[in-house]
Amino acid sequence: MEDRASKKDDIVESLENGCHESYMTPWATVIAMFALYLIALLWFCRHGKKVCLPSPDSIYPYKRRLKYLKTVLDHLLVDDMFIELTDSKLGQGAVGFVFKGYVFPKTQTRFKQKTFAAVKMSYPMPQKSIGLLEEAARMAKLNHPNIVKIIAVSKLSFTAFRPMFAMEWLPGGSLAEFFRDEIRRKDERERKTVYVREIVHVLRQVGEALKYIHESRDHEGNEFTHGDVAARNVLLTNRNLDTCVAKLGDFGLPIDFGPRLPIPWLPPEIVCSLDRSPKHRPESDVWMFGVLGWECATLGAEPHFQRTFEEIQQSFGLPDRGLHCPPNCSMEFWSFLMDCLSEQHRRPRFSGLTDTATSAIYRLRQLETIYAHSNSKFNMVLNVSNCTCSQHRCNIPLPPFTIR
Template sequence: MESTPPPPPSVLNDNCSASYMTPYATVIAMSGLYLIVIFFFCKKSKKMCIPMSDSMYPHQKRLKQLERELKNYLIDEESIEVDDYQIGQTSDGFIFRGGVFPKTRNRFNAKVTTAVKISFPIVGKSISLLEDALRLSKLDHPNLIRLLAVSQLSFSVFRPMIALEWLPGGTLADYFIYKIREKEDSDRSPIQLKDMLSILYQVSQALKYIHSQLDEFGQELTHGRILTRNVLITEPDLKKCEVKLGDFGEAPSGLEYTTPIVAYMPPEILCCAERIPPHRPENDVWMFGVFIWECLTLGAQPHFRKSVEDIKKSFRLPDRGLSCPPTCPLDVWTLVIDCLSDPHVRPRFASTTNASITTRLSELHHIVSPALFLYPIPNQSVCTCIEHHCQSIPQY
């Protein structure tokens, strides 16, 4: 019987390869690929369906860098709740009361009440808000507002959203308005100078910490927004409340005359010919001096209804246009004038000498008599224009 010769190797390989190309294998491979595509689309569908504004493309590189550096704070947008109640507004956006839900929800880890800041629909403001969040993420001090979370969609939509620490006492500006200036004398709680010095000391501690830090260029970090509306309190009792400084970010340029912050700007910024003059630590010292005056008057508006030219003329006066409150001791007023002096002679927060602002406030707090009280000083206007109906009438 003749034996059949074995097939050549090429025929064997063709038969083996053909055996794997069955319809069943094709269906299984295509089904697996389809499931992978569906899974990827479900995971990324929200980002894929949101159109990207053309004005955001120049900032894509910086946005990716910010997203990497803030990755520990990123949460889904469903985990951030925003109430209808608006509690404030800053140069970057609106602030609402809201909350942050933990990633794993149960009855033991309920929603955390926060302040939620949403940027204006402007690309520059959106980037500024994310830069603000990055600065806060790198700072840790008991007298500074903490960053809690950043929405994941902040890097793919037009308006970023961040969650900040919530203080139930509100801002110091609201305290002056609603707890002091809008109340009758009989209903108003007396404010001791000693308690106000404690508030000022806590704010100076926060600024001392900020000025001891360095930015990405190796320069001293600054705040640039030292106002009563940016100082938050834990409760409306100045004797035992804690204070935290918020709204950390870039200071506005000297040409932004429409904002109320003009009254706090130092001469080297307000009178500068540059469009965006650099903000330095000594500029914070001037703003802190105006802040002290605002606290000593219990909420009077500095340079009330003055034009920019009037404010510039006030810089030539000995008191810089901010008169000394009647009950202010000479030692406290000397500190205010020192903060409002020329840039090269102003005291510092982070100085190791006895002349630092923090040290002087601590000493004043210990030597000031508890019998010294502060009283609200009315806003004095030099404006006599008909359209404002000012007529130099003091206004609370």
């Protein structure tokens, strides 16, 4: 009897131990997985941001410059959540993309007070990223009614080295888009009539912006320049050229473009320079302003259309610099453009006094007075290729720069 009782007790004890172990095994697994999750979370919090950064070797040359740029842009830095991108891509340039987006104010009702913005973000390359931050720093130092204002800069520009900043939204689009949409893509009956007084009104505002830029100085005392004066970078508040406000945007430097230099707009002192990184001076902006005036007089034609690099260099020696005088273009307007396209030391200046014939602003104001009540208008000029190259490479033109 005692043997049976002891065997019964052993069976009960073994069952109880088995139940206890089977009960504890799932909980032990859950606790172990939770501990691993906490360890992984702690590691990600410490090292997660470093995953987004380029390799230390590629970022090292820019560390000192990044520190300075962060100081300049500190008052514009916002969290990433305050800048929102949409699927609407406005353009693609040498250093990044431009999207339509929104900027939210730092208030409790921010989702009801969002404002439209043009959001620019760089390619994931250190040189392009630093180029975009340099552009943001240049824009942040300028405050003029005819210059596009920068609204906010994402903190990710420095924590993850993926620059992104928001600029004010101008619903009229660029001047190049106006010529393309309202004139060049429409039938003759539907095209808008563009008067000379409207073009002079826009050019005078761009000239005022350049005057302000050329009279400004950076922290080292060097004069500012724009670097890419063209119709694609003249933005409009609306598409009525007679009343709109024109603003100059996209402050690029020739070094930012890499292999995609806007050769047809650049002056001979840069195109023909033997230096690897020629210096862009205010006189270079004046030349580009002359090419902008030619774009306006032709209602959006492409300068040096389908010409090779060598042909553009040769055209600098021609009396009209390879940009033929458009039909119905008045001699007063054409004479001003030719002065802008003259030798470097002969070009009019935007900076300085505005009551002399050497002042570009003075000349523009004269043109405004001449055409204030005139019905003179410009006619559209088609892009025509006058290919003279022996290799017949006219089917492989220079990279287009109609949208940036």
